[in-house]
Amino acid sequence: MTAGKPERLSALDAGFLQAEDSDRHTSLAIGAVAVLEGPAPDVESFASTIDVRVRQLPRCTQVLRTHPFDTSAPEWVHDDAFEVRHHVRHTAAAAPGDDAALYCVVAEVMERRLDRDRPLWECWLVDGLADGRWALVVKVHHSVADGIAASTMFSALCDGASIVEYPPHESDHPSDGARHDGLPTMNPLSWLTGAWNVSLATARSAWRVSSGAAQIATRILSPQSQAMAGPLTAMRRYGAASVSLADVKSIxxxxxxxxxxxxLAAITDAFREAMVRRDEPTRSDSLRTLVPVSVRRPDELHLPDNRVSVMLPLLPVDIADPLERLRAVHNRMTQSKASGQSRAGSLAVAASNLLPFALTAWTVRLLTRLPQRGVATVATNVPGPRTRVTVMGRAVQSLLPIPPIALNLRIGIAITSYADELTFGVIGDFDATVSPEELANGIREGVERLVSVTKACRRSRRAGNQLLLLIS
Incomplete structure (x- = not known):
């Protein structure tokens, strides 16, 4: 394979490298676990299959090239010494090979940083699982891809053409009322009206963006102490919970x-129950959460990079009633979308790409070393394949996401859909106040509570309808 023109990392892509450098206990990789039907393939045939498939993904055979004193952004260049066996690993889960044993393997895999002298990914074959199953653990550095790009990369490792479902992109841009679907009007009055409407829309957009930027800065730099936040150690824990996607859609x-x-309501429920068990106060400002927002256009899904912004809502752990809590989450997410936070984040990232790289790199290094206490956790949602897929002829039974943690965020939660399931993957620092296993169980129970509320509302509605029929 011939080397192509080097591609520079964006300021956001490079920022994940600098954030990792700011803390020796941080490993800024994201991942996924596919649990498959047996039997497990032998390691040599597995490595050969992966070798063929990753060569269709340019980033998997490219290595970082950096420049002294940050005179320019790092670049992706072809690795002439690429060898797939540097990236394909084999391990076994401890007996009895249950979910807990698999989760221990996942935690150990995610603890270690990827070697920057080689392409920034690994693929682990995990055998020894109960019922003849095996697992595939894929790990990629966040500088390579965000969740949606990584999901697209995972689909390339599957047999055939896997269909990955992505939600419609929700634009944060207000409508400007201008005409885009025909020839310009010849009416001068329409020109003036159109110019006035565009001016108003631009002013409103600028106000939203500036307001959103102020909210992001205030909330991240807030001195408010978060009980869940704290310094990271070198060890991790992992847990997961799967629920029926049909149940979620019925809610x-x-x-x-x-x-x-x-x-997010189920995540709030899990945190609230954990805090109540520990006699911690469940205040309205107890759980500031970083929620990444994709800003990819539909034609950009395949691009290996990061195209995300953020929102920082407060999850309502102070509300005890499940239905009221769900409605509060919905209202707060609606307000966050309307506030301009995600648009402000996108513009900040775009503007940083116009500045000298040395300035942005040094700024990011400084900011990532500050003691962040304003945000407690991260929760990210990445759609997966809508239909069941196979790898080397083996059916993927379940797909579990793995988020990163860094910057005093000791708990991270990723959500992904696969076929008829919605799965929550929870990673945490080993010394975090709440364990990922406890949160995963709490999330499952939180969804069950909402399902019960939904069924109760339907029964009540049916009873009301029957009463109306009797009266009439």
Whole structure:
């Protein structure tokens, strides 16, 4: 393979490298676990298959080239010494090979940093699982891809053409009322009206962006102490919970909310229950959460890079009633989308690409070394394949996401859909106040509570309808 023109990392891509450098206990990789039907393939045939498939993904055979004193952004260049066996690893889960044993393997894999002298990914074959199953653990550095790009990369490792479902992109841009679907009007009055409307829309957009930027800065730099936040150690724990996607959609339909609203409400429930068990105060400002927002256009899904912004809502752990909590989450996410936070984040990233790289690199290094206490956790939602897929002829039974943690965020939660399931992957620092296993169980129970509320509302509605029929 011939080397192509080097591609520079964006300021955001490079920022993940600098954030990792700011803390020796941080490993800024994201990942996924595919649990498959047996039997497991032998290591040599597995490595050969992976070798063929990753060569279709340029980033998997490219290595970072940096420049002294940050005179220019790092670049992706072809690795002439690429050898797939540097990246394909083999391990076994401890007996009895249950979920807990698999989660221990995942935690150990994610603890270690990827070697920057080689392409920034690994693929682990994990055998020894109960019922003849095996697992595939894929790990890629966050500088290579965000969640959606990584999901697209995972689909390339599957047999055939896997269909990956992505939600419609929600624009944060207000409508400017201008005409875009025909020839310009010849009416001068329309020109003036159009110019006035565009000016108003631009002013409103600028106000939203500036307001959103102020909110992000205030909330990240807030001295508010978060009980869940704290310094990282070198060890991790992992847990996961899967729920019925049909159940989640039934909640969405009944209460006019989104899948993401239901997921965040269940996460809120899990944190609230954990805090109550520990006699910690559940205040309205106890759980500031970083929620990444994709800003990819549909034609950019395949591009290996990061195209995300952020929102920073407060999850309502102070609300005890599950339905009220769900509605509060929905309202807060709606307000966050309207506030201009995600648009401000996108513009900040775009502007940073116009500055000298040395300035942005030094700034990011300084900011990532500050003691962040304003945000407690991160929760990210990445859609997966809508239909069941196979790897080397073996059916993927379940797909578990793995988020990163850094910058005093000791708990990270990723949500992904696969076929008829919605799965929550929780990674945490080993010394975090709440364990990932406890949160995963709490999330599952939180969804069950919302399902019970949904069924109760339907029964009540049916009873009301029957009463009306009897009266009439």
């Amino acid at each position: 969405c339909h009944r209460f006019d909310v989104t899948v993401n609203d239901v997921a």
